[in-house]
Amino acid sequence: MRMFRLLRPLKSMKILLQVISNAIPSFIYTSLLLLLFLFIYSLFGMQLFGGRFDFPEGRPRQHYDSFYDAFLCAFQLLTIQNWEDLHYFSCLLYTSPSPRDRQKSRMPSSACKKKKKKK
Numbered sequence: 335m336r337m338f339r340l341l342r343p344l345k346s347m348k349i350l351l352q353v354i355s356n357a358i359p360s361f362i363y364t365s366l367l368l369l370l371f372l373f374i375y376s377l378f379g380m381q382l383f384g385g386r387f388d389f390p391e392g393r394p395r396q397h398y399d400s401f402y403d404a405f406l407c408a409f410q411l412l413t414i415q416n417w418e419d420l421h422y423f424s425c426l427l428y429t430s431p432s433p434r435d436r437q438k439s440r441m442p443s444s445a446c447k448k449k450k451k452k453k
Contacts, residue, residue: 336366353396371410372405372409373405374402375406375408375411376404376405376408377401377404378398379398379404379407379408380398380399380401380404383397383398383424383427384398384399384404385399386398386427387399387423387427389423389426394423395419396410396417396419396420396423397423407420
């Protein structure tokens with residue numbers, strides 16, 4: 335509250351705060367829709383990848399075993415922050431042998447890299 339009292343003399347700041355306070359109710363529905371999509375994609379990720387990110391090196395930090403972790407992974411993909419790790423682990427999951435075979439042999443780290451074209 336004291337901060338608002340300090341900003342009273344600035345008319346442009348007052349107008350800006352008034353516009354922001356008027357716009358907040360319209361963003362509530364957009365943010366609820368975003369949370370609904372995050373919820374749906376978290377459940378979808380748990381269905382596809384839940385319990386499958388068990389590699390010989392250990393379970394990665396980003397996994398879909400619980401709803402909390404799946405929600406964080408979906409948010410991470412939405413914000414495009416460090417999404418390459420999730421892409422790598424999911425690619426490794428579908429290019430590596432079955433879980434029993436994965437325990438026996440280690441998959442090379444270049445499993446997801448694109449093959450170079452021969453000239």
